[in-house]
Amino acid sequence: MKLNLTKVVNGCRLGKIKNLGKTGDRSMDIPGCLLYTKAGSAPHLTHHTLHKIHGVPAMAQLTLSSLAEHHEVLAEYKEGVGKFIGMPESLLYCSLHDPVSPCPAGYVTNKSVSVWGVGGRVEMTASKFMAIQQALQPDWFQCISDGEATCNEATSIKRARKSVDRTLLFLDNCLKLQEESEVLKKSSIIGVIEGGDVTEERLRSARETAKRPVGGFLLDGFQGSPATLETRLHLLSSVTAELPEDKPRLICGVSRPDEVLECIERGVDLFESFFPYQVTERGCALTFSFDYQPNPEETLLQQNGTQEEIKYVDQTKKSKTSCNQEMTSYEINLKEKKYQEDFSPLVRGCSCYCCKNHTRAYVHHLLVTNELLAGVLLMMHNFEHYFGFFHSIREALKSDRLAQLKELIRRQAS
Numbered sequence: 001m002k003l004n005l006t007k008v009v010n011g012c013r014l015g016k017i018k019n020l021g022k023t024g025d026r027s028m029d030i031p032g033c034l035l036y037t038k039a040g041s042a043p044h045l046t047h048h049t050l051h052k053i054h055g056v057p058a059m060a061q062l063t064l065s066s067l068a069e070h071h072e073v074l075a076e077y078k079e080g081v082g083k084f085i086g087m088p089e090s091l092l093y094c095s096l097h098d099p100v101s102p103c104p105a106g107y108v109t110n111k112s113v114s115v116w117g118v119g120g121r122v123e124m125t126a127s128k129f130m131a132i133q134q135a136l137q138p139d140w141f142q143c144i145s146d147g148e149a150t151c152n153e154a155t156s157i158k159r160a161r162k163s164v165d166r167t168l169l170f171l172d173n174c175l176k177l178q179e180e181s182e183v184l185k186k187s188s189i190i191g192v193i194e195g196g197d198v199t200e201e202r203l204r205s206a207r208e209t210a211k212r213p214v215g216g217f218l219l220d221g222f223q224g225s226p227a228t229l230e231t232r233l234h235l236l237s238s239v240t241a242e243l244p245e246d247k248p249r250l251i252c253g254v255s256r257p258d259e260v261l262e263c264i265e266r267g268v269d270l271f272e273s274f275f276p277y278q279v280t281e282r283g284c285a286l287t288f289s290f291d292y293q294p295n296p297e298e299t300l301l302q303q304n305g306t307q308e309e310i311k312y313v314d315q316t317k318k319s320k321t322s323c324n325q326e327m328t329s330y331e332i333n334l335k336e337k338k339y340q341e342d343f344s345p346l347v348r349g350c351s352c353y354c355c356k357n358h359t360r361a362y363v364h365h366l367l368v369t370n371e372l373l374a375g376v377l378l379m380m381h382n383f384e385h386y387f388g389f390f391h392s393i394r395e396a397l398k399s400d401r402l403a404q405l406k407e408l409i410r411r412q413a414s
Contacts, residue, residue, distance in 0.1 A: 001188055001215055003030075003246050007397060011237070011267045014397040017248055020058070020091055021139060022186055028058040030248065030269040031397075032390050033255075034093055035060040036277055039067060040085035043277050044379040047086060052353045053380055055387035059091035061272060062138065063098040064129075065115040068122045071132040080137030093190075094133065094141040095218075099253050099274045108146045110166060126173035134183045142218050144170045145192035150221035155196030163194045164205040171212055188215025190250060193239055196221060197228075202235055206242035216248040219268065223253025233262055240267035257288060257330060257389060258413045261406045264393065276382035279331050283367050285346040285360075285378055286385040288330035288412050290392040292405040329413055334378075339364040346381055354381035 005015040013030060020026040035042060035057045042050050042060075050056060062081065067074070074081055082088050097103050097115060107114035112125045124132075129144050149155045149163035171191055178184050191214035195201035209217060219239060222232045243249060248269045254260065255275035263271070279286055327333060334346075345355035346363065354363075354377045366374035396405040 003248055005245065008245075009397065009400065009402075011240070011265050012397055012402060013245075013264075013267060013269055014394060026058060026091055028091070029394055031260075031264045031271075031393050032269070033057055033271045033273040033387070034250075035090075036099075036273040037061060037063075038098075039063075040081060040087065042379070042383070044280065044375040045383075049376060049380060053384045053387070054352070055384065055391055057273070057387065059093050059139070060087065062092055062094045062136070064094055064096050064124075064132065064142075065098050065101070065103070065117050065122075067094075067136065068115055068124070068132055069117045069119050071135045075131070075135035077135075081135075082137070092136075092138040092140075093250075094136055094138040095252065095272075096142050096144060096147075097252075099255070099272050100278065105148050108148055108166065110169070113144045113146065113170075126170055126177060130174055130177040130181065130184070133187070134181055137183060138187060140188045140190055140215060142190045143167075143174050143192055143214075145194055145220060146170075147192070147194060147220045149194060149196035150223075155198055157198050157201070160194075160196040160198035160201040163196060164201050164208075167192055167194045167205065168208050171209065171214070175212060175214075190214060190216045190218045192218045192220050194220055197231055197235065199235060199238060202239050203242055206239045210242065210244055214247070216250060217243055219249060219251040220253075222251060222263075229262075233266060236263060236266045236268070243267075256328065257290075257409050260389075261393070261402075261409060265402075265406075273383070273386055276379070276386045278326070279328075279382050280375060280378045282326060282331075282333065283335045283371075283374070283378070284327060284331040284333050285363070286330055286382045287332050287347050288385075288389075289408060290389045290405060291349075292392070292396060292401055292408050334360060334364050335367050336364075347385065350381070350385065352381050352384040354378075354384075 001020055002018045003015060004018060005013055007014040015030050016027050017030060018027045037060050040062055074084060077084055082090060082092055103116050112123050114121050114123050124144055133141050146163040146166040149159045174189060178189060191209040191212055193205045193209060195205045222236055240249060249267060250270040251263055251268045252272060254263055255272050260271055339360040342360040344360060346360055347355055358377055363374055363377055396402045
């Protein structure tokens, strides 16, 4: 694996990761995102419908929590999870947890961590974890870590120190076991940066992890409420400054457009794409604009449409339903009656399969009568819209227009 940076502007990194995959002939652009999956399959989508989406990321994200209970079957299969799930050509990254399903706290010890599958808790020692990775045979995998000292709540220095010590010990044990495994020699371990909201421990975690032969870095614990945003961003800048430039930086738990842009400005390369899935589960469609240099003739129409949707979202936030409480200003709820006779595409000017072939009224009708098909169409649209956003970020970096894109996204979030 080799990371080639073509441009670094004010902390933002533009480039390409090359020599990926078992054969070393794959590559992926940064900044970018991973394809979010459930047990190796894109939610709601078959491989056929997934291929109708433009800009699908080169690397798919698997979650250990959804696969750990089946590792004995995969070990017996012996050809890796990629071929088992019908994605032999895909690059695969295995994360510890599913970002959509937070795990209960209190189950990390000096010798093990726990993941939660359908059948309950699965305890992971370093040896068991590496045995499962050997059965999965991913291209990248996140090392086990103590991620319970996060920025979501005040963390004591003692707890943050313990988090870093445990994580480094897990990493050392896993690296040693990797050296002994012929199967995992072509896989890369992603070292995890922990330390909660204690700057000294965060920096120690970054420095010590960078000394190990890891393939990249995962920034854990930077997700949280808006109240902690300033603290998280300051920590993020401090941590990325300690990391080597020639290895990719991933971040978990961050997927919303405005947060993505803030993290890119602080040197993060890769993100999870669970946000489109969450929007789909609410029966919503992503509508935010990332065209920072629109056609002048269409500018007024787009601005009017965006303001209309933001006004609608502000009104629906007053609702007591959990769906509307979770809604952001980047989406519209197609279950609402106002879309019953709205025959415009989900997003004006969008060229995705769903927008070209179906209207808001049709998807509204499906949400009432056939939620299964509605989920397919919404997932296709939301994924393509989100992947297009990352393409737009890369183009903005090439032309030094990231500030305009960020301001456009900020206005839609306000």
